[in-house]
Amino acid sequence: MSLEEIAFLFLAAVALVTAVAALLVRELVHTILWIAIFFVDLSAIYFLLNAPFLGVIQLGVYAGAVTVLLLFGVMVTRKRIFAREAATGIGPIPLALALVTFIFVVSAVAELGQTERPIRSYDPSYLSVNLFQTNGPWLLLLGLIMLASVSGAIYLVREGRE
Amino acid sequence: MTTLILSGFLALSAGLLAISIFGILTRRNFILLLIAIEIGMNAAILNFVYFAAFSGATTGLDGQAIAVVLIGFAATEIAVGLAIVLALNRLKGSINVAQAIELKL
Amino acid sequence: MIDTSFVGPFLPEIVLLAATLLVFLLDVLGVRRLEIAGAIGVVGVGVAFFLVAADLGFSPIAGFATIPSGQINVGGPTGLYAFTSLGLVFQLIFLTAAFLVGLASLSRPTGERGASIFYGLLTLATLGMLLVAIAADLIFLLLAIELTSISTYLLVAYTRKDGRSLEAAMKFYIVGALSTTLSFFGASLLFGAYGTTNLRAIAGMGSAGVPTLVLLGYGFLIAGLAFKVTLVPFHAWAVDVYDGAPTDVSAFLAGGTKKIGLFAFFLVFLGPILAVKASGASTLPFGTGPFNVGPVLQIALAAAAVLTMTVGNVLALLQKEMKRMLAYSSISQAGYMLIGVTVGTAPAIAGATLQIFAHVLMKGGAFLVVAAVAGVGVGPLITDWRGLGTRRPLLGVAFGLMLLSLAGVPLTIGFVSKFVLFSSAVEAQGWFVWLAVAGLLNSALSVFYYARVLKVMFFDVADPMPTTVPLAAAASSARLAFGGIGVGRAAAIALVAVVIVAVGIYPQLLLGPIQSAAQHFVNVGP
Numbered sequence: 001m002s003l004e005e006i007a008f009l010f011l012a013a014v015a016l017v018t019a020v021a022a023l024l025v026r027e028l029v030h031t032i033l034w035i036a037i038f039f040v041d042l043s044a045i046y047f048l049l050n051a052p053f054l055g056v057i058q059l060g061v062y063a064g065a066v067t068v069l070l071l072f073g074v075m076v077t078r079k080r081i082f083a084r085e086a087a088t089g090i091g092p093i094p095l096a097l098a099l100v101t102f103i104f105v106v107s108a109v110a111e112l113g114q115t116e117r118p119i120r121s122y123d124p125s126y127l128s129v130n131l132f133q134t135n136g137p138w139l140l141l142l143g144l145i146m147l148a149s150v151s152g153a154i155y156l157v158r159e160g161r162e
Numbered sequence: 163m164t165t166l167i168l169s170g171f172l173a174l175s176a177g178l179l180a181i182s183i184f185g186i187l188t189r190r191n192f193i194l195l196l197i198a199i200e201i202g203m204n205a206a207i208l209n210f211v212y213f214a215a216f217s218g219a220t221t222g223l224d225g226q227a228i229a230v231v232l233i234g235f236a237a238t239e240i241a242v243g244l245a246i247v248l249a250l251n252r253l254k255g256s257i258n259v260a261q262a263i264e265l266k267l
Numbered sequence: 268m269i270d271t272s273f274v275g276p277f278l279p280e281i282v283l284l285a286a287t288l289l290v291f292l293l294d295v296l297g298v299r300r301l302e303i304a305g306a307i308g309v310v311g312v313g314v315a316f317f318l319v320a321a322d323l324g325f326s327p328i329a330g331f332a333t334i335p336s337g338q339i340n341v342g343g344p345t346g347l348y349a350f351t352s353l354g355l356v357f358q359l360i361f362l363t364a365a366f367l368v369g370l371a372s373l374s375r376p377t378g379e380r381g382a383s384i385f386y387g388l389l390t391l392a393t394l395g396m397l398l399v400a401i402a403a404d405l406i407f408l409l410l411a412i413e414l415t416s417i418s419t420y421l422l423v424a425y426t427r428k429d430g431r432s433l434e435a436a437m438k439f440y441i442v443g444a445l446s447t448t449l450s451f452f453g454a455s456l457l458f459g460a461y462g463t464t465n466l467r468a469i470a471g472m473g474s475a476g477v478p479t480l481v482l483l484g485y486g487f488l489i490a491g492l493a494f495k496v497t498l499v500p501f502h503a504w505a506v507d508v509y510d511g512a513p514t515d516v517s518a519f520l521a522g523g524t525k526k527i528g529l530f531a532f533f534l535v536f537l538g539p540i541l542a543v544k545a546s547g548a549s550t551l552p553f554g555t556g557p558f559n560v561g562p563v564l565q566i567a568l569a570a571a572a573v574l575t576m577t578v579g580n581v582l583a584l585l586q587k588e589m590k591r592m593l594a595y596s597s598i599s600q601a602g603y604m605l606i607g608v609t610v611g612t613a614p615a616i617a618g619a620t621l622q623i624f625a626h627v628l629m630k631g632g633a634f635l636v637v638a639a640v641a642g643v644g645v646g647p648l649i650t651d652w653r654g655l656g657t658r659r660p661l662l663g664v665a666f667g668l669m670l671l672s673l674a675g676v677p678l679t680i681g682f683v684s685k686f687v688l689f690s691s692a693v694e695a696q697g698w699f700v701w702l703a704v705a706g707l708l709n710s711a712l713s714v715f716y717y718a719r720v721l722k723v724m725f726f727d728v729a730d731p732m733p734t735t736v737p738l739a740a741a742a743s744s745a746r747l748a749f750g751g752i753g754v755g756r757a758a759a760i761a762l763v764a765v766v767i768v769a770v771g772i773y774p775q776l777l778l779g780p781i782q783s784a785a786q787h788f789v790n791v792g793p
Contacts, residue, residue, distance in 0.1 A: 004166055012174045019178055019201050023185040028193055035197050042204055049215040054229055061233050066200065066240055073193050073244045077251045094187035098180040105176035108479040109169050116165040119215045122223050130227045137347045138231045141398065141410040142238075144284075145417055148391045149238045151291055152421030153245035155384045179452055186445050195441055202448035209455035219462030228406055228464070232451065235413065239447070242417055243440055246424055250433045 007048060014041045028074045032067060039063040050121035171212045178205035192247045196240055203236040276334040276350060279315035279322075279358070283394040286311025287387050294383035301375065301382035305755075308386035309369040312393060316362040319397075323355045323780065347465075349403035351791065352784040356620060357530050361396035364523030364627045365389060367759045371635045372515045374753020381425045388425070392418035392524060399527045405454045405464040408531055409447075412495065415524050416443045422519070423512040435511025442504040446494030453487030456480050470538025481560050488535060489567060495528030497598045498571045498605070499578040509594040514638035517590065521597045522631025526623050529601070532608045533616070533788075536564050540611040541789060568609040569702060576602025576709045584716050588647045592716060593633055596673060599709065600626050606688055606702050610695045616785035618688030621777065625684040625770075629669045632763035636666045639752045639760065649723055656725035662752070663724050665764040670717040672767050675710045679771040685710060687778070 015038060022034035039062040046055035131139060178201055185198025207229045214225025274281065290304050321331035322339075339350045369389055375382075395414030402408035420443060424436035454464065460480035461469050490501065497505040509517045540561040579599025586592040604626070607619020639662065645651050656663030672681035685706070692703035752760075770777055 002165075008166060008170065012170070015174060016177050016181070019181045022197055022201075023181065023189060023194060028191065031194065031197060035200070038201070039204075042208065045208065046211060049211055051211055051215065051226055051229075054211060054226055054233075057230060057233055061237050062200075062204075066237050069237075069240055069244060070193060070196065073196075073247060076248060077193070091188050094184050097187065098184035101183055102176055102180035105179070105483060106173050108483050109172040109176065112169045112172070112479070116167055117216045118165050120217065120222060122214075122226060126223055127226055127230070130223050131230060135224065135227050135347065135406075137407055138227065138410060141407065141414060142231050142234050144391070144394065145235060145410065145414050146238050147287075148388065148414060148418045148421070149242045149245075152384065152388055152418070152425075153241055155381070156245040156249045156421065156424060156427060175452075179448075182448065183445075186441065192437065199441075199444040199448060202445070203451065206448060206451040206455050209452065210458060213455065213459035213462075217459075217462055221463045224464060225458060228455075228458070231406070231410070235410070239413075239417070239444060242420060243444070246420070246433065246436050246440055249424060249427055250430075250437060253428065253430055253433060 004048065008045070011041055011045050011048065015045070028078070029071075032071050032074060035070070036063055036067045039067065050119050053124045053127060168212060168216050171208070175205040175208045175212075178202070178208070192243070192250075196243050196247075199243075200236060200240065203232065203239075207232045207236075276322075276338065278333045279318045280394055280397050282315045282318065283311055283390050283397065287390045287394070290383050290387040290390070294387070299380075299383050301373070304383040304386040305369065305373040308390050309366065309373065311390055312362055312366045312369055315393075315397070316359065316366060319355055319358045319362065322350075323352065323359070325780075347404040347407045348398075348401045349467075350401055351788060352780075353533075353616070353620070353788040354400040354530075356781055356784045357400040357526075357623075358397050360526065360620075360624050360627055361393060361400065361523060363624070364519065364526070364631055365393040365396075367627075367631050367635065367763065368515055368519040368523065370762075371518070371638070371756040371759040373755030374757075375515070381427065384425050385422065388418045388422045389519070392422065392519070396524065396527050399530055402534060403466055405457065405466060405469070405535070408466070408534060409450050409454060412450075412527055412531060413447060415527055416447070416495070419516075419520060419524050422516050423508065425516075426513055429513075431511045432513055432516075435508045438504055438511075439508045442494055442508075446491045446501075448491075449487050449494075450491030453484045453489075453491060456484030456487065460484060466534055466538055470542045478560075482563065485536070485539075485560060485564060486567075489564075489571070492528050492531050492535070493571065496525060496532065496601050496605075497575075498601060499575045499598070502575070502579070502598045505598060506591055506594040509597070509634075510588070510590045514590070514634055514641060517594075518631045518634030518638070521594065521634060522627045525597070525601070526627065529604050529608075529619075529623060532568075532605070533619075536568065536608055537611055537616070537788075540565055540608075565609050565611070568605055569698075572602045572605035572609055572702065573705045574602070575599065575605065576706065580709050580712045580716075583713070586716075587649060589637055589649050589652065589720075590634075590647060592649065592720075593630065593637070596713065596716070597626075597630050599713065600630070600673075602709070603685065603688060603706055606692055606706060609702065610692050610699050612691060612695055613782070613786045613789045614687065614691035614694060616788060617778070617782045618684060618691045620781050620785060621680075622684040622688050624777065624781075625672065625680040625767075628763045628767055629672045629681060632760060632767075633666065633669045633673070635756060635759055635763070636662060636669070639756050642752065649720060652720070652724050653727045654724070656721075662760070665760050667721055667724065668764050668767055670720060672771070674714045674717040677771070678768070680767045680774075681771075683771060683774040683778070 018034045018038040018041060022031045022038060025031055025034065039058065043055040043058035043063065046058055182198050182202030182205065185201065186195060189195050189198060210225040210229045214222050217225065286307050290307050293303065317328065318331065318333060321328045322334045324332065334350055339352055369386065372385065392415045395411050395418060398411035398414065399408060402411055420436055420440045423439055424433050426432050457469060458464050461472055463469065493501040509521055512520065542561065576599045579595050579602060583592050583595035583599060586595060604619050604622050607615045640655065645655065656667065668679065672679035675681045675685045689703040689706050692699045
């Protein structure tokens with residue numbers, strides 16, 4: 001087993017464990033900590049896949065901005081930050097549905113076989129050409145989505161009379 | 163050149179998607195719902211990055227470009243969700259969702 | 268030197284964006300009057316409608332066309348967007364919905380706030396819908412859908428101080444985000460299987476690719492998009508959201524934004540279905556020879572169609588509240604439209620398109636009437652509408668027309684669209700005939716609940732004292748024209764009623780352009 005495979009297995013295990021932990025712990029602040037580890041772990045996977053630029057973006061946007069945003073959400077919406085959530089049941093149907101999804105997808109992709117494939121690496125400058133020229137409309141659409149969300153969000157949380 | 167097995171990666175994203183669906187169906191706190199949604203989006207983004215890395219096609223780089231766009235999009239989505247939560251919290255003082263998605267007709 | 272030649276074809280979209288930005292700019296400057304924001308929004312949508320109609324070549328205004336005619340209906344796997352005549356027809360349909368809602372919302376109670384955010388988000392959502400109609404790339408399509416979705420989450424919440432609509436917005440947001448996740452997951456699997464996200468390229472490879480990845484990808488895409496189109500079993504959210512949202516927004520959701528999901532079905536699933544037909548391959552999904560995804564999709568979509576129309580109709584029968592009844596009826600109508608995607612011939616696509624246009628008018632109009640009636644102090648229950656047809660004959664007749672059209676009574680647009688749609692399924696032979704049978708049986712079933720409302724409105728005697736609560740909104744709207752309904756809303760409702768009858772009597776008015784557009788779509792592909 002090569003070093004990369006061991007690293008991947010470790011990172012995948014951490015990703016799954018932190019994702020489950022984030023949803024199951026009862027203190028919301030701990031949830032945020034787990035999800036921060038999850039985001040950092042995914043960025044490590046991007047580095048493993050020879051996509052360093054994406055890894056950096058993942059660190060900046062997810063591990064940085066989104067985590068802080070969620071933390072603010074927790075702080076603003078509750079009086080005591082470390083208050084515990086009421087325990088919520090797990091429920092047999094959602095668990096079954098999730099398991100079925102997982103088994104279904106895994107059994108299907110298992111047909112892809114165990115062959116090892118080489119990992120391609122791309123020059124980040126090609127990525128910028130792709131983003132801003134070939135597939136520029138994607139970024140334009142993202143900008144429009146941000147226009148809608150920012151204007152609407154500001155309106156929703158704006159205090160006072162109009 | 164490093165080589166890795168594609169199906170292992172797909173199993174990881176399938177697991178993350180399953181966790182996300184489970185979370186969306188069971189959690190009541192809106193912040194936890196947002197986190198469950200983010201886990202699912204990350205599974206999709208991971209898929210694009212794998213396929214870019216393992217792709218033999220000339221358009222393989224598209225996968226990484228899509229991943230960049232989706233990371234931005236997911237952050238935007240979170241901002242909208244938090245705005246709705248804050249407005250609701252100001253009005254009602256609680257951000258628990260009564261049965262966001264009902265498993266019934 | 269920056270190349271600006273690509274700007275021309277996008278003039279309708281640019282007009283809408285300019286209207287949005289102008290509304291937001293005036294909001295920042297402190298100009299927040301309903302009349303001003305509303306006028307900008309309605310005029311922007313109207314101008315965009317005019318430009319798109321010119322692009323389609325309607326005779327008196329064809330000179331204003333901004334898309335060179337050589338760029339419409341061009342085949343070949345290029346680019347992220349493409350102008351097809353079917354896409355332009357859908358742009359007109361979307362703009363109709365936005366225009367009706369914008370016009371009607373001009374008559375909201377004057378005391379209400381948030382006019383600028385309402386019209387700004389309405390035009391942005393419409394912009395997203397127009398971009399859906401020209402998409403030729405899976406990611407472009409999904410991002411355009413998201414532009415509309417995010418605008419509509421916020422539109423549902425725009426009243427801010429109303430707990431019910433905020434909760435509806437929260438539910439809408441969660442369901443929408445789940446659907447987004449599933450759609451992008453499906454898109455990622457298709458990208459892995461085909462190495463591209465171009466819809467034409469994917470359709471061309473319908474019989475290639477890794478079967479498991481392709482099937483899973485399309486499966487997740489069906490699930491994700493089914494949330495947007497409210498297919499059973501992904502429909503439960505729709506009733507609560509349509510019920511909780513401000514009624515004008517419900518009209519936009521049911522009449523407008525739901526249709527982008529259907530057009531996405533056209534773009535994503537008709538490609539492989541048509542490709543299989545063109546190559547004359549066997550229609551057995553797992554028959555001998557290369558793997559074909561088209562027939563599998565047809566069977567899945569047919570099952571979803573029959574299930575959706577049946578469950579929607581049966582549950583609509585049981586409802587006591589008007590908005591919930593209309594919401595379930597809207598779910599069942601999505602089932603009819605899906606027949607067109609399943610059959611996948613040119614007449615079927617034309618029938619589905621006409622059905623979608625008819626539904627914009629009927630359902631959008633019906634929700635606008637509900638808003639008008641709520642504005643004059645009638646409660647949410649169907650029995651609260653007792654005697655309305657005699658007290659307010661014009662409003663009653665308009666609503667009656669919409670219901671008759673929903674039921675598919677001759678001389679209305681609803682009859683024409685159902686006739687074209689079901690006869691196309693019969694023409695296609697094979698097991699598609701059973702889809703037409705299911706549709707007919709369901710139409711017969713739906714007559715019951717529409718007729719019940721008509722009976723309550725026209726034949727039941729009104730109470731001497733209406734039992735309904737006089738709302739604050741009702742008090743503030745008493746100053747509006749037309750007995751509290753308002754000029755804009757009255758105009759929108761009248762327009763809907765006129766078009767329903769006009770197309771019902773003279774269907775060639777719309778059928779011709781739609782049929783040729785559908786034929787182009789079948790020839791060229793998405």
